[in-house]
Amino acid sequence: MLNVSPDLLHLGLSTAVVVARGCSHAATPPALVDYRRKAGKQLASHWKNLSLSSHPALHEYERVHQAFSVEKEISAPQKLLQYVRRHEDFPAAGPVVDCYNIVSAKTLLSIGAHDLAKIKTPIALRPVTESDLFVPLASKELQSCAGEYAYVDPDGRIICRMEVLQADFTKVDANSQDVIFFFQGNRRIPTSELLLGAWLLVELVERFLGGTAELVSFQETVNWTPA
């Protein structure tokens, strides 16, 4: 499902993939809304007087970006926590996104969801070449990200640029039945957290979306450093 370039594993990235089948997401179940709001309040309280950007795990995303000469691109977990801290809740973006946002904010893992029916596998997490194509979420314009790293399908179509922005063509919508989740950690996040994050997402999907989920890939960094 996911092949990670050895260079990126040596930079400290770790990955996991969960496939969820038979998800129902016509409406967000009230129990999930309650769980989301409770988690939002707890996380907002936890981060109230703490610096996000200097947290070792969040700072580590920036260090990896810098290895690819990318500056001032905030990782998705940090952006999410900025929102949660301000609003004491998560953005209401539908049940699938709610589930993975909660896991991402609790673990600091970057998580993206894609409609399994819209992607070709295996996906490669690798440096981007000039011939790879990226159309960001909610856009129709091609964007160049050569020299960065990305999740790329066998046809050279980027499904997610770093842990920053997903592509439009694989987005999950109301008709999506089967969803594939890509998890990305870094050398400041223990791989036990990666496993527990994937586990929590499986539980949330099965409890709130009525689907069945399986952990299909789990790759540890070869260069873990305690935070």
Add this chain to the structure above:
Amino acid sequence: MKSFIDIADFQHLDLRAGTVMEMRHLGSSLDLVAAEVQVDERVVAVLPASAAAELSPGARVVVATALHRLAAGGSIFTAFVVATLAPAIGVADGSRVL
């Protein structure tokens, strides 16, 4: 730095002392190990391969049991190896920890 995980996060978990009996790697796409652990009964717990590298049969561990089911590598797991137990800690297999 304030700890992100506090004691309340663990109070709902069923943490048990146990002894590792056997271990097997789950496969090339899963850097995970299934460890058969004697608690009050035998449970199969999962853990990252890097963590398992420090264990061998006979090692004492703390296992979180009765978790939501996790399907991986053709198996279903409901237990997770949380930590190793120092040999000096003399608690019986199956004893509740915390």
